[in-house]
Amino acid sequence: MNQNYGSKRLVVGAHYGLRDWLSQRVTAALMALFTIALLVQVLMPGELGYDRWAGIFSSQWMKVLTFVTIISLAWHAWVGVRDIWMDYVKPVGTRLVLQVFTIAWLVGCAGWAVQVLWRL
């Protein structure tokens, strides 16, 4: 009755998509927070040139929030793009190739963004 592994494993029912669902929402909320924090600073009065723009990202708390946003975006996009492949691409081989491409693309982009951020 309580055996939930091997051939008796319950493959349907609650909780199987909960982690993806919840992580997509938590990461979305974090990115929304970043968006608002950035907007508030951009809309402050004064000329928005290089100094002020780069200055926004060089404060330590903004660096941390931007870093969290980069990781959140990669995670959020992984869940979303994987859903797209699972909905529209049925052949297992093609789907695997696309999923590997998605991971490589997101990890590469996140690495580049972090590099830019940590140079400031």
Place this chain on the structure above:
Amino acid sequence: MADTIKQRPVYRNIHISQIVSYRLPPSGIVSILHRVSGAMIFFLLPFIIWMFDTSVSSEISYERFTSAFTAGAGIFPGWFIKLVVLALIWGYLHHFCAGVRHLWMDATHNTTKAFGRSSALTVLVVAVVLTLLLGAKLFGLY
């Protein structure tokens, strides 16, 4: 026995040729555009990070960033870069608003047919209006 199995109705997703004639409710339009805008942002990520890189790295690269919108960058003319950025602005706004709609529905359990319709229309309109406002700024109308 075999006959009953044969008579079972088969439900399939709509075929790609039916997409144009298939009429979606506003919430359906918001839903598919949520997916389209998300995919667009995903594929344009290198361009977004390139903009981030050139705009913050140094004053010289900042010049390159701003001149990309007038003189162009690489093989891409300035107007083309502006159009891509306009598409990104809409994509971000739509994805953001549709996401807030999701979070709102999750938090309040307000999943009535009427709210689904009115909130979907709100998302579509807000995203387009804000895109027009920011787009006018981008193309130097004010």
